[in-house]
Amino acid sequence: MDGDGSPSPAGPAGPGRPDHKGGSRGRPAHGILSGLSSRARYLVRRAEHTPPPPGPFRPGFWRSPLRGPWLTSVFGLVLLIGIPLMFVTGMLSYASYNPDLGRLNDQTPDKGALGFYLFAWPTHPYWLYRLTQGVHVTLGVVLVPVLLAKLWSVIPKLFAWPPARGLAHALERLSLLLLVGGVIFEFVTGILNIQLFYVFPGSFYTLHFYGAWVFIAAFAVHVCLKLGRMVSALRSRSLTAELRTSLAHTRPEPPDPDGLVPAGPAPPTMTRRGVLAMVGGGSLLLLLVTAGQSIGGLLRGTALLAPRGREPGSGPNGFQINKTAASVGVTPARVGPGWRLEIHGAGPAHVFTRAQLLAMPQHTASLPIACVEGWSTPDQLWSGLRLADLAALAGLPDAGSVLVESVQPPGPYASVLLRGNQIRDPRSLLALRVNGADLSLDHGYPARVIVPANPGVNNTKWVHRLTFRR
Amino acid sequence: MGRFVRWYGSGPLHLLVLIASFALTGYAMVRLFALRPLGVVIWFVGAAVVHDLILLPLYSLADRSAQAVLRHRATRMPHPPWINHLRVPAFLSGVLLLVWFPLVFALSRPYPGATGLSIDVYLGRWLAITAVLFLASAVAFAVRLRRLRRAHRAGGERPAPDHGAGP
Numbered sequence: 001m002d003g004d005g006s007p008s009p010a011g012p013a014g015p016g017r018p019d020h021k022g023g024s025r026g027r028p029a030h031g032i033l034s035g036l037s038s039r040a041r042y043l044v045r046r047a048e049h050t051p052p053p054p055g056p057f058r059p060g061f062w063r064s065p066l067r068g069p070w071l072t073s074v075f076g077l078v079l080l081i082g083i084p085l086m087f088v089t090g091m092l093s094y095a096s097y098n099p100d101l102g103r104l105n106d107q108t109p110d111k112g113a114l115g116f117y118l119f120a121w122p123t124h125p126y127w128l129y130r131l132t133q134g135v136h137v138t139l140g141v142v143l144v145p146v147l148l149a150k151l152w153s154v155i156p157k158l159f160a161w162p163p164a165r166g167l168a169h170a171l172e173r174l175s176l177l178l179l180v181g182g183v184i185f186e187f188v189t190g191i192l193n194i195q196l197f198y199v200f201p202g203s204f205y206t207l208h209f210y211g212a213w214v215f216i217a218a219f220a221v222h223v224c225l226k227l228g229r230m231v232s233a234l235r236s237r238s239l240t241a242e243l244r245t246s247l248a249h250t251r252p253e254p255p256d257p258d259g260l261v262p263a264g265p266a267p268p269t270m271t272r273r274g275v276l277a278m279v280g281g282g283s284l285l286l287l288l289v290t291a292g293q294s295i296g297g298l299l300r301g302t303a304l305l306a307p308r309g310r311e312p313g314s315g316p317n318g319f320q321i322n323k324t325a326a327s328v329g330v331t332p333a334r335v336g337p338g339w340r341l342e343i344h345g346a347g348p349a350h351v352f353t354r355a356q357l358l359a360m361p362q363h364t365a366s367l368p369i370a371c372v373e374g375w376s377t378p379d380q381l382w383s384g385l386r387l388a389d390l391a392a393l394a395g396l397p398d399a400g401s402v403l404v405e406s407v408q409p410p411g412p413y414a415s416v417l418l419r420g421n422q423i424r425d426p427r428s429l430l431a432l433r434v435n436g437a438d439l440s441l442d443h444g445y446p447a448r449v450i451v452p453a454n455p456g457v458n459n460t461k462w463v464h465r466l467t468f469r470r
Numbered sequence: 471m472g473r474f475v476r477w478y479g480s481g482p483l484h485l486l487v488l489i490a491s492f493a494l495t496g497y498a499m500v501r502l503f504a505l506r507p508l509g510v511v512i513w514f515v516g517a518a519v520v521h522d523l524i525l526l527p528l529y530s531l532a533d534r535s536a537q538a539v540l541r542h543r544a545t546r547m548p549h550p551p552w553i554n555h556l557r558v559p560a561f562l563s564g565v566l567l568l569v570w571f572p573l574v575f576a577l578s579r580p581y582p583g584a585t586g587l588s589i590d591v592y593l594g595r596w597l598a599i600t601a602v603l604f605l606a607s608a609v610a611f612a613v614r615l616r617r618l619r620r621a622h623r624a625g626g627e628r629p630a631p632d633h634g635a636g637p
Contacts, residue, residue, distance in 0.1 A: 110501055145565050151521060158522055166479030171488045177518060178495055184517035196580045197572035201509025206502075211514075213498035221491040225484070247551065269537070269553050278558050282565045289566065289599070304595045305570040312586035320585075327583040442586065 047162035056159040065265035066275055067153055068253030069233035070242075072260060074276065075150035076230050080223065082143045083183075087216055089136035093372060094209055096121045096129050096455050101401055101417045105458075107205035114213055123425040126452030130370035133455070134294035137374025140190050141290050145282030147183065149275070156259060172225065175218050182215030194373040195307055242272045293375040308375035312442075316435035319377045320369065321442045322456050329409045330462050332441060339407070339446050341430075345394025345468040354446045358432060360385055365427035371456040382450045384431035387423045391468050399423055399468040404449055404460045413457040422451045423468075430463060529564070533557065550618055555611040559603035566596060 052058050099106040100118045108115075122128065157176075164170035189211065193204045200207055237253070250268040253261050270278075292303030296319075303309035311318050325331070341357060343350040364383040370376035391399045402423055405415040422428055428451040432439065439445040444461030451459060474482055503510050537553055572578045573592040581589045 108501070110504065112497070112501075114498065114501075141569055144569055145561075148565070152526060155522065155526055167477075168479030168484055171485075171492075175488060175491060177515075180522070181514045181518040184521055185514050188513075188517055191569055192572060195570070195572040195578050196584060197578040198580070201506045201513055203505075206505070207510065207513075210498045210502035214495050214502060214514075217491045217494040217498070221487055224487050269551065270557070274554060278554075278561055281558070282562055285562050286565065286569060289570075304599065305566060305573065305592060307573060307581070307585070308587075310587055310591075323584045324586050327580065 048165075050162070052161035056156075057161045059259065059263040061159075062156040062262045063264060063266040064262060065250070065252040065268045066270065066272055067156065068261045069229065069256045069258065070237045070253055071272060071275065072150065072153040073230040073233040074239075075146055075153060075279070076226070077234065078146045079143065079150060080230070082139055082146070083219060086136055086139055086143075087212060087219075089132045089139075090208075090212055091117065092132045093129075093136060093455070095119060096132075096453070097458065098417065098419050101419055104403070104415055105417050107203055108209055111209070114210075120419055120421055121453070123422055123428065123452040123454075126367055126427065127370075128453040129455055130294070130368050130376040130453075133370055133372060133374055134376060137190070137194055138287065138291050138294055140187060142283045142287045144187065144191075144286065145279045147187065149279045151180065154260065156262075160259070172221075175221050178214060179218035179222050182211060182218055185211050186215050194375075243276075245271055245273065247271050247274075296376065296378040306375070307373065316437035317440035317443050319380060319443075320371075320375060322369070322371055325441045325462070328411060328414075330407060330441070334407045335441070335446050335462055339464065341447060341463065342465040343390055343394050343468075344465070345391070345396045345399070347395045350393060354432065357385060357430075357447065361389075362432075363389075363426070363429060365429055365450065365452070367427060367450050367452055369450075369456050369459065376456075381435050382429050382431040383433045384429040384447065384450075386426060387418070387428040387430060387449070387451075387466075388426060390430060390466060391423050394466070394468040396468040396470060399470065401469050403465075403467040403469065404463055405465040405467070406460050407462045407464045413460070416458045416460055418449070418451060418454075418458070422454065425452055427452045430466070532560075550611070550614045552611060555607045559600070559607045562603050563596075563600040566599060570596065 055061060095118050097105050097107075098118075098121050099108065099111070100115060103109060160173075164173060186208065189200050189204060189208050192198070192200060193208070198204070233256075247268060247270070250271045252265045255261050255263075288302060289305040289309075290303055292299040292301065293306040293308040300309060300311065308320055312321055339354065341352045341354075343352070362383050363386050364381060366379040366381050368377050368379050387402065388397070391397055391402065398420070400420045402418050403415060404418060408414045418428075429449070430447050431444070431450045432447055434443060439448060444463070447463045448461040449459050449463060471482075478485055502514075536556055540552075540556070567574060570592065573581070573589060574596045575593065576589045578589065581587070
């Protein structure tokens with residue numbers, strides 16, 4: 001099962017080797033394969049007898065007395081729990097946009113089989129997206145020190161000599177390039193995106209989604225090949241004993257077949273307890289300066305370095321703004337007295353002024369705004385018209401979807417599709433007011449959509465047209 | 471089977487798992503590279519290269535240099551291991567910067583306009599956190615040093631050098 005063990009047993013291998021089974025050996029294809037394989041083995045043997053180049057390829061180069069399978073496995077175990085959780089919450093976030101509903105919602109129209117699991121995103125519990133995306137982003141930030149420590153602990157393997165000990169080893173190393181390149185690519189694109197630092201080559205959704213699949217394919221292989229070794233390495237030392245070991249008693253782990261333990265270790269300057277505390281401390285510190293942006297209230301101020309650690313204002317409209325009106329080109333003139341709401345459906349279109357909408361029966365819902373960037377607000381008290389009532393008004397009480405269009409100039413999320421289950425939830429509103437005041441321009445005045453568990457950008461602001469569809 | 475293992479270098483299951491993985495990789499990669507293949511390849515491979523061949527060697531070198539340059543000359547008085555009092559706050563401050571550098575260095579142009587928040591607070595906040603981390607580490611070191619020397623004077627003999635090097 002493992003290409004990382006000792007090199008294939010040497011021996012007189014090749015086309016002329018006696019064969020116990022006999023019979024079918026004479027086929028030409030087999031002959032070519034055998035020829036290739038003997039040639040490959042010859043190259044490997046030659047590489048094995050070539051001394052490694054100087055520097056990091058030499059066994060004596062890596063000297064940290066703490067590197068070893070146990071320490072690597074501790075970090076590996078944390079990532080083995082954390083990364084699947086990030087993958088699942090990420091895939092849920094992808095599903096939450098309802099990309100299968102139509103091209104408007106779909107940043108990745110050529111996803112093909114990768115969208116196999118898509119389902120109608122629910123509206124219950126109403127804090128679902130707030131939780132899953134808060135976990136996805138906060139966990140990603142918190143895992144950065146663990147990821148760095150894991151990569152540090154296995155760095156000697158990058159300089160293994162010979163570079164490939166055979167086909168199995170070569171393929172496994174290719175997969176490791178995808179694993180390391182993939183995990184850093186995913187972390188970097190995610191972390192840059194939440195800071196609105198859009199320097200990556202293309203749309204974030206496309207890169208982060210397809211990148212996740214490239215990464216998870218390599219991750220699955222890595223788990224298959226290394227799980228057994230991780231378990232036995234974890235069993236080789238007791239965590240509680242390690243946490244009590246002082247510097248004077250810190251010794252390197254016994255030599256391992258992977259060569260993580262250095263051949264000539266330097267004297268330790270840190271205990272294993274110290275390394276775990278430092279890495280864990282890094283994660284804890286990142287949690288402290290980040291998590292508040294997903295919790296809100298008084299804790300928001302603790303998110304000292306997170307993008308949404310401060311409120312943009314005070315009063316009823318003082319909560320987080322995803323994109324201000326000015327930043328997406330919505331001017332007060334576009335939503336002035338001339339603004340009308342159009343409702344299309346089965347019959348003739350209905351057109352309303354804001355005053356007419358306010359004169360209709362108003363409903364309230366206490367709902368948060370939760371962004372793909374991981375931040376969210378506590379529940380805000382919205383009031384306005386139920387989408388279900390507007391669907392009935394349009395003559396389509398059982399509408400399968402609604403196209404929501406904003407006055408904002410064409411661009412990402414200027415219009416989105418909502419699904420039938422979202423229309424029919426009684427808490428789904430076309431909100432006109434929030435927390436007892438009119439919506440501010442930055443929060444979508446004159447009217448905006450708010451739907452439970454919906455990702456923030458799908459709660460369209462500055463709505464001017466609703467088109468209900470069967 | 472033995473023949474396959476000799477030819478391939480591992481069991482057939484190893485090969486099957488890898489082929490299945492590469493098939494999925496290929497399927498996703500075609501889509502990942504669809505629009506700007508060169509840019510994405512540079513980012514994907516560059517991610518591994520920048521970490522493995524630049525970031526890791528740099529911080530290792532910084533650690534070694536700190537130990538070499540700041541090595542204590544032999545003094546009469548004993549001192550506790552000091553490198554971790556530098557290493558730990560530097561690591562903590564470093565990971566904060568590594569994660570939040572676009573905000574700390576105000577590199578994100580859309581940020582102020584989109585969020586209605588100022589981006590200028592982050593550099594000061596990061597510096598303040600860094601100062602607190604190093605200050606706390608220095609205080610911890612001073613306390614240990616004081617205890618150690620007091621014990622040294624009281625006992626009149628060399629105390630054990632080991633007080634744990636963990637943070």
